[in-house]
Amino acid sequence: MAAVRGALDLLFDAVTWPLGGTRPLWGLILVSLLSGLWMILLFKTASPQRAIKRLRRRMGAQALGMLLYLSSPLQVLRLAGGLLWSNFLYLGMILLPLAVIALPFGLTYGQLEARYGRGYPDSGDTLTATLEYAVAPPGDEVVVSSSRGLEPLPPLVTIDSLRQVSLRLTVEETAPRSLSAAGEELPVGRRSLRSGSIVYAGAETPSAASLFRPGNSIIAPEARDSLRSFRVSIPGRDYHVLWHGWSWLAVFLVFSTLSAVAGAVVFKVRV
Amino acid sequence: MRRREFLRLASLSPLALLALKSGIARGSSGRARRVIVLGIDGMDPGLLRRFVSQGRMPNAARLMQMGGMRPLGTSNPPQSPVAWSSFITGAGPHVHGIYDFIHRDAETMVPFLSTSEVTDSGDSIGIGKWRIPTGGADVRLLRRGRPFWSHITGDGMPASLIKLPVDFPPGSGRARILSGLGTPDLRGSQGSFTFFTDDPRALSDDTGGGIIRAVRDYGDGLYECRLEGPENTMLESGGKMEVPLNVWIDRGSRGVRIDVCGERVVLGEGEWSPWVSLSFDLIPGISSVNGIARFFLKEAGRYLKLYVTPINIDPRSPALPISNPDHLSSDLARAVGPFYTQGFPEDTKALSRGVLSDAEYMQQAEIVLAERMKLYEHSLSNFDDGLFFFYFTSLDLNVHMFYRAIDRESPLHGQVDMGSFGDVVADLYGRIDRAIGMAMEHMDDRTVLLALSDHGFAPFRRSFNLNSWLAAEGYATLGDPYSRDQDMYAAADWSETSAYGLGLNGLYINLRGRERDGVVAPAEKERLMEDIARRLESATDPATGRRVVRRAYITDRVFGPDQPPWAPDMLVGYANGYRASWETTLGAYPEEVITDNLDPWSGTHCTSPAVVPGTLLSSVPIAHDSPALMDMGRSVCSLLGTSTRPAHGRDVFGDDSETRA
Numbered sequence: 001m002a003a004v005r006g007a008l009d010l011l012f013d014a015v016t017w018p019l020g021g022t023r024p025l026w027g028l029i030l031v032s033l034l035s036g037l038w039m040i041l042l043f044k045t046a047s048p049q050r051a052i053k054r055l056r057r058r059m060g061a062q063a064l065g066m067l068l069y070l071s072s073p074l075q076v077l078r079l080a081g082g083l084l085w086s087n088f089l090y091l092g093m094i095l096l097p098l099a100v101i102a103l104p105f106g107l108t109y110g111q112l113e114a115r116y117g118r119g120y121p122d123s124g125d126t127l128t129a130t131l132e133y134a135v136a137p138p139g140d141e142v143v144v145s146s147s148r149g150l151e152p153l154p155p156l157v158t159i160d161s162l163r164q165v166s167l168r169l170t171v172e173e174t175a176p177r178s179l180s181a182a183g184e185e186l187p188v189g190r191r192s193l194r195s196g197s198i199v200y201a202g203a204e205t206p207s208a209a210s211l212f213r214p215g216n217s218i219i220a221p222e223a224r225d226s227l228r229s230f231r232v233s234i235p236g237r238d239y240h241v242l243w244h245g246w247s248w249l250a251v252f253l254v255f256s257t258l259s260a261v262a263g264a265v266v267f268k269v270r271v
Numbered sequence: 272m273r274r275r276e277f278l279r280l281a282s283l284s285p286l287a288l289l290a291l292k293s294g295i296a297r298g299s300s301g302r303a304r305r306v307i308v309l310g311i312d313g314m315d316p317g318l319l320r321r322f323v324s325q326g327r328m329p330n331a332a333r334l335m336q337m338g339g340m341r342p343l344g345t346s347n348p349p350q351s352p353v354a355w356s357s358f359i360t361g362a363g364p365h366v367h368g369i370y371d372f373i374h375r376d377a378e379t380m381v382p383f384l385s386t387s388e389v390t391d392s393g394d395s396i397g398i399g400k401w402r403i404p405t406g407g408a409d410v411r412l413l414r415r416g417r418p419f420w421s422h423i424t425g426d427g428m429p430a431s432l433i434k435l436p437v438d439f440p441p442g443s444g445r446a447r448i449l450s451g452l453g454t455p456d457l458r459g460s461q462g463s464f465t466f467f468t469d470d471p472r473a474l475s476d477d478t479g480g481g482i483i484r485a486v487r488d489y490g491d492g493l494y495e496c497r498l499e500g501p502e503n504t505m506l507e508s509g510g511k512m513e514v515p516l517n518v519w520i521d522r523g524s525r526g527v528r529i530d531v532c533g534e535r536v537v538l539g540e541g542e543w544s545p546w547v548s549l550s551f552d553l554i555p556g557i558s559s560v561n562g563i564a565r566f567f568l569k570e571a572g573r574y575l576k577l578y579v580t581p582i583n584i585d586p587r588s589p590a591l592p593i594s595n596p597d598h599l600s601s602d603l604a605r606a607v608g609p610f611y612t613q614g615f616p617e618d619t620k621a622l623s624r625g626v627l628s629d630a631e632y633m634q635q636a637e638i639v640l641a642e643r644m645k646l647y648e649h650s651l652s653n654f655d656d657g658l659f660f661f662y663f664t665s666l667d668l669n670v671h672m673f674y675r676a677i678d679r680e681s682p683l684h685g686q687v688d689m690g691s692f693g694d695v696v697a698d699l700y701g702r703i704d705r706a707i708g709m710a711m712e713h714m715d716d717r718t719v720l721l722a723l724s725d726h727g728f729a730p731f732r733r734s735f736n737l738n739s740w741l742a743a744e745g746y747a748t749l750g751d752p753y754s755r756d757q758d759m760y761a762a763a764d765w766s767e768t769s770a771y772g773l774g775l776n777g778l779y780i781n782l783r784g785r786e787r788d789g790v791v792a793p794a795e796k797e798r799l800m801e802d803i804a805r806r807l808e809s810a811t812d813p814a815t816g817r818r819v820v821r822r823a824y825i826t827d828r829v830f831g832p833d834q835p836p837w838a839p840d841m842l843v844g845y846a847n848g849y850r851a852s853w854e855t856t857l858g859a860y861p862e863e864v865i866t867d868n869l870d871p872w873s874g875t876h877c878t879s880p881a882v883v884p885g886t887l888l889s890s891v892p893i894a895h896d897s898p899a900l901m902d903m904g905r906s907v908c909s910l911l912g913t914s915t916r917p918a919h920g921r922d923v924f925g926d927d928s929e930t931r932a
Contacts, residue, residue: 126545128535130528155526155539159519161491166519166528168537233535240605 419904480620674874
């Protein structure tokens with residue numbers, strides 16, 4: 001998994017490398033535009049384009065027929081039924097290309113969320129951390145044995161029925177930042193990449209899940225006896241576009257849609 | 272020292288201040304380049320002089336030396352929505368249409384908020400239990416009249432008005448506006464808190480100012496709470512939207528974890544949370560309304576006591592229009608963080624109902640003031656030219672609540688912890704002084720600074736039950752004496768009632784042909800009003816022997832005969848120490864006519880206008896001896912040399928002899 005993660009990091013670094021020195025927004029826009037493009041091209045490759053073309057013509061004819069035969073309710077009903085069936089056929093045709101797109105889309109989504117969706121906590125910020133145990137949580141005094149760059153704040157709220165302990169952490173100047181709990185070193189850090197960084201908490205060992213959520217905090221269950229997970233509320237960030245604050249997802253959706261539409265026109269993709 | 276730095280320092284020296292005083296602030300062309308107006312709600316001229324003389328307000332003292340200070344004539348009645356509307360339009364209620372916090376619909380006798388209304392477009396498509404509106408909700412500002420800044424923006428000069436009172440929703444002109452006083456919370460009220468508790472002693476049927484919800488821990492440490500939001504306008508059957516709130520209590524560490532809308536908030540006893548985003552589903556997964564709230568954990572021991580602030584409109588994604596342009600509120604929130612958007616941010620009702628103690632209320636008030644100062648600092652630093660107006664509400668609401676600390680005759684004075692709260696009012700004036708100082712640092716030789724207030728303050732020692740007085744004097748008859756304490760005239764026998772009180776200063780004649788159950792013939796109205804005015808002005812408090820009403824005004828004699836149908840027929844100008852009781856404002860008839868005011872809301876300005884003038888502090892000399900709030904729009908336009916000016920008011924800095932409207 002470490003090798004896959006490394007390859008993904010390298011790929012996204014290479015794509016965003018030309019804009020490495022600029023604001024993160026430009027990198028996000030570039031990846032969004034490229035994502036829209038590859039998604040539409042992948043769709044073209046994986047879908048039966050001729051069949052879609054024929055089906056769309058038929059659907060157009062059925063819709064037009066309904067307008068022409070408005071005076072004949074039976075005919076309208078027949079055409080409407082045909083149109084409904086054509087829609088089902090269309091959905092069936094796009095299932096395979098959507099399945100093909102899903103995996104790379106999931107990886108892209110995770111990378112973008114981790115690179116552009118979270119802000120690195122500043123000194124003085126307060127984070128909320130939750131430790132989940134496989135067994136009953138320990139008493140307050142032994143939950144956090146030590147910490148670096150993170151100051152645990154009282155109270156430590158123990159929820160026995162959920163086997164969880166929640167606490168607040170004040171972020172200090174010093175880095176790296178980590179907690180020691182249940183014999184584990186739990187980092188809250190930033191993995192520096194060529195074109196930016198990925199903010200993460202607790203994800204030490206790359207797992208299959210961490211490929212889709214590189215900033216995720218899930219601790220691989222096979223490696224831990226008592227501690228099941230460590231989650232930290234890492235603050236989100238937004239981008240200033242056209243006088244509005246946009247989430248990274250809004251930027252991604254708008255720009256990837258724009259490039260997908262443009263790609264469909266240029267490469268004559270039937271969608 | 273570099274030349275530029277020398278000039279900057281020199282501009283702050285006493286000589287420079289003298290130069291400013293001599294009129295250089297208007298520049299060689301006689302025009303100011305920038306006018307900064309600080310709207311400080313409730314700054315009282317008497318208290319200001321006292322704190323200046325005590326050396327607690329050095330910046331105000333400097334400003335007084337530069338230009339001057341005068342009491343500023345307020346509106347009639349001297350209520351904030353009325354007064355700020357007069358400031359904005361340069362005219363009285365007959366022009367801007369705001370006579371009180373609340374008006375009433377004479378046909379239905381239902382009171383409504385005077386400053387704005389939200390109406391449903393009515394058109395919708397029904398799909399199952401859902402109702403999809405085809406038009407948006409119509410949010411309408413009820414204040415009428417042309418705002419003075421339109422003359423400024425009309426000349427191409429910028430105008431930025433932050434937390435502007437009585438301007439919700441803000442207009443669509445060229446001015447940058449963030450609405451202030453009058454902006455509702457997400458539930459549509461002027462501020463409605465929620466308090467979750469399992470302490471039976473804290474539960475009550477009273478719904479004024481907030482909701483107290485009974486919750487229960489079934490032994491697993493979980494309180495399943497539901498936070499009530501706004502009405503779901505997309506549900507055919509209506510009803511309030513709610514968000515689930517799971518509160519996990521750890522009595523050992525005396526803390527809770529609150530799981531709400533995907534966020535986890537950990538709080539210890541006595542702690543306030545940061546703003547938490549809340550999302551109320553109109554149609555789950557499709558449409559939602561966003562709000563923000565803060566949590567305060569009062570107790571996590573034997574009982575849970577969790578206070579939630581009124582749910583504010585999220586400035587980052589406002590559910591209702593709170594700024595012009597639309598993105599202004601989100602820009603400001605991005606720069607300074609989320610902030611209170613409701614018009615009355617200090618939760619005075621929670622203090623009045625005992626949900627928050629004095630100390631807890633002051634913590635909340637401090638959060639409000641700190642947020643407001645950040646917003647002020649940011650907005651001021653981005654101000655270049657034209658008009659900059661910034662509104663502070665803290666002085667008004669906190670003096671309302673802590674006047675009892677400076678008023679030895681207040682029935683609650685003896686109960687105030689003077690060690691902790693004896694200096695609250697003076698400290699607040701000190702904080703406002705720092706805001707004045709910050710504005711002075713931004714002044715150059717063509718900047719004029721005005722710090723003004725809409726009214727001053729008076730003690731509120733005794734509550735006058737106007738409706739009970741009307742009943743005692745024979746102007747009202749009670750059909751159901753057992754309903755005396757209920758709102759909305761539940762006890763009134765309208766067929767035998769010729770007058771009723773509503774709002775803080777309003778008195779209405781039950782006029783035939785206008786009121787739903789009107790009995791007074793129009794021909795009798797004048798004589799009846801004169802009779803009531805005479806008897807009100809001679810009414811005395813049996814406990815003190817003092818006059819209760821300084822003057823009772825007949826509205827159309829003050830403002831002219833053409834009054835809108837919602838205007839009160841009379842305005843009751845209370846004497847110093849007296850005010851309409853809370854019960855009277857919503858149509859109850861308590862047994863006693865005059866009672867001690869035992870509410871922490873111990874300062875008032877809803878008296879006769881002569882009792883509570885406002886304050887004008889200016890960096891340029893004030894030419895007139897008796898400036899009034901409604902002169903200020905014209906005066907600001909005159910300072911900036913606009914080509915057109917408001918039709919009403921006078922230029923108090925020049926020799927303009929225009930008469931007031």
